[in-house]
Amino acid sequence: MKKFFRELPERFPFFQKISITGISAPLAALAVSAPGLFIYFKEAHEYRWMALGLYFIFIFLLAVREQALRESRLPPSIYLSAQTILILSILSLPPHFEFSIIFFFIMSAEATALEPGRKGYLWIILYSLITSVTIFLLSGPEAALYSTLIYAGGYFFFGAFSASATRAETARAESQILLEDLTAAHLKLQTYAAQAEELAVAEERNRLAREMHDTLGHRLTVSIVQLEGAERLVDAEPQRAQEMVATVKEQMRAALSELRQAVATLREPLQADLSITNALKSLGQNFQIATEIEVKMAFAHNIPKLPIAYRVAIYRAAQEALTNIQRHAQAKHIHMSLLLNEKDGINLTLHDDGIGLPEKADKLGFGLRGIQERASQLEGIMRLEANPDGGAQICLCLPLPSA
Secondary structure, three states: OHHHHHHHHHHOHHHHHOOHHHHHHHHHHHHHHHHHHHHHHHOOOOOHHHHHHHHHHHHHHHHHHHHHHHHHOOOHHHHHHHHHHHHHHHHHOOOOOHHHHHHHHHHHHHHHHHOOOHHHHHHHHHHHHHHHHHHHHHHOHHHHHHHHHHHHHHHHHHHHHHHHHHHHHHHHHHHHHHHHHHHHHHHHHHHHHHHHHHHHHHHHHHHHHHHHHHHHHHHHHHHHHHHHHHHHHOOOOHHHHHHHHHHHHHHHHHHHHHHHHHHHHHOOOOOOOOOHHHHHHHHHHHHHHHHOOEEEEEEOOOOOOOOHHHHHHHHHHHHHHHHHHHHHHOOOEEEEEEEEOOOOEEEEEEEEOOOOOOOOOOOOOHHHHHHHHHHHHOOOEEEEEEOOOOOEEEEEEEEOOOO
């Protein structure tokens, strides 16, 4: 049986729209109507069918009020007026059951729920006046004096309670809508994050493909051509063939160096317990071994522990700068430093003794643009400029994070 009632809303969508507050008013009105209808039909009163019709219409309007007002968009005052007229009609039917005044308790709650603020309480004042006149006519002035105060107090209590419950329900509905909006936004952000991650992976794959094509692909192609020539000349011109083989050996050594550089780039750059200075030392040493370009390093001894975002930005900037120097600068020496400046910031600087900046140095490539974006995210800047002593210089300047 419990399972049957739990499954009712799923089997019949109509039940999904039924709430405790929505059925409490019709049930209360039915309970008030029952004694009067019992007397009407027990005594076969001539107004029994009229009373039944009035009670039915009143309870029916209570039951369909929420949906009817929402779909018809009629002002609540029309509904309240119609219900008030129905109650007056019930009270006017002989034998004039005074307990029908209880209907005004229900309407007081309806009034403040439908007409928030002063309008709702004006309706309660009207119900109190009607109650006072009705009791005066049915029971006399003395009963009207005492009963009106009791009824009016009850009306205002029911009205205030209903107004509070309506505000709470409205706030709950708004919170539910906000929660749904936040959930939808969260799902969108998750989708965007997944798409951004996929794009980043695709861009990294494309970059590695270009690196392999431009470096290893070029050197392997040259080596194959040289070997084919040496193969043809090995009998006729052995000296020339030997020179070609020597060239191939040099190309292979260079290709192996570039392969080591690519593998070093793919390694995990930063461990959770590794300081940025140790990470940069390891990067510089591995680069020097792979490229045979001397890397001199200088690091401040008082660099504070940095968040992972700062460490990654600094490490990637150094990595990209070293790669660009190896590919384009034709440098023999590199100086890399990580120092604190006087403006509570940290500067990563790399300068070389190469050929200097190209003519279109202002048009940043993918890697340098990535450094610039990381710097902007951390409210810092990147500077790419000529080195006064020759070569080029790149500087990543970041403000130190707040404590």
